[in-house]
Amino acid sequence: MKKAVMVLLSVLFVFGVAGVVLAEEVDLNFCPPSCDPLPNSxxxxxxxxxxxxxxxxIVEDxxxxxTFIGAPGSGNFKKGFKYGAAATGxxxxxxxxxxxxxxxxGVSMWGLLTRPDSIGxxxxxxxxxxxxxxxxxxxEKLYAAYGTGEISLYADNSASGGNGMVVLKLTILDQI
Structure with a gap:
C-alpha cells in the first residue's frame, strides 16, 4: 500500500509540475487582462x-x-551633333x-546650338x-529636352597645316 500511495503521489507531483509549466506557457501566449495593448500606429x-x-x-563622344587653308567659305565644313538639356525650377x-x-x-571654330524642344x-x-x-x-521649365549643335572649322591664309584636338564644353548657367 505504501508503494501505491508513493506512485500516486509521484503521478500527482508530475501532473502538478506539468500543470504549472503549462500554466506559465499559457501566460506567455495569451495576455492577461492587465497587459498593455500594442500601438496601432x-x-x-x-x-x-x-x-x-x-x-x-552631349550625345556623341x-x-x-x-577644312582647307584659305578656302573661300571654308566654314562650310561643318559637323553636327545632338545634345540633351534640362533646366527646371x-x-x-x-x-x-x-x-x-x-x-x-589663323584657325577658328564656330559653334551653333538650336533651342532644345523649341524652348528659349x-x-x-x-x-x-x-x-x-x-x-x-x-x-525655363525645360525637362529632358533635345536639340542639335553644329561645329564649323575655318582656316585663313595665315594658318599652318596640322591637326589636333579641342574639347567642347557646354554648361547651363543662371541667366542674369
Missing part, C-alpha cells in the same frame, strides 16, 4: 529636399572635322560653350574660344 522621420535640375549631355537659364585648349593662329532662343553662330559664349538663352 507608428511614425517615420522623412528628410526631403527639392532642388532645380540643370544638366546638359567625338567629332572629326577638317524658377528663373531663366542659358547654355554657354567654350573650347580648350585654344586653337592655333538660339543666339546664332559664335566663335568658340577658351572663354564661355552664350549659345542659347531664355531656358
Amino acid at each position: 507608428d511614425s517615420l522621420n522623412i528628410f526631403w529636399k527639392i532642388q532645380p535640375m540643370t544638366t546638359v549631355y 567625338e567629332l572629326k572635322i577638317c 524658377v528663373g531663366l537659364r542659358k547654355i554657354v560653350g567654350s573650347i580648350s585648349p585654344a586653337l592655333p593662329t 532662343t538660339s543666339t546664332g553662330p559664335h566663335m568658340l574660344g577658351t572663354a564661355d559664349v552664350d549659345l542659347v538663352k531664355g531656358l
Whole structure:
C-alpha cells in the first residue's frame, strides 16, 4: 500500500509540475487582462529636399572635322551633333560653350546650338574660344529636352597645316 500511495503521489507531483509549466506557457501566449495593448500606429522621420535640375549631355563622344587653308567659305565644313538639356525650377537659364585648349593662329571654330524642344532662343553662330559664349538663352521649365549643335572649322591664309584636338564644353548657367 505504501508503494501505491508513493506512485500516486509521484503521478500527482508530475501532473502538478506539468500543470504549472503549462500554466506559465499559457501566460506567455495569451495576455492577461492587465497587459498593455500594442500601438496601432507608428511614425517615420522623412528628410526631403527639392532642388532645380540643370544638366546638359552631349550625345556623341567625338567629332572629326577638317577644312582647307584659305578656302573661300571654308566654314562650310561643318559637323553636327545632338545634345540633351534640362533646366527646371524658377528663373531663366542659358547654355554657354567654350573650347580648350585654344586653337592655333589663323584657325577658328564656330559653334551653333538650336533651342532644345523649341524652348528659349538660339543666339546664332559664335566663335568658340577658351572663354564661355552664350549659345542659347531664355531656358525655363525645360525637362529632358533635345536639340542639335553644329561645329564649323575655318582656316585663313595665315594658318599652318596640322591637326589636333579641342574639347567642347557646354554648361547651363543662371541667366542674369
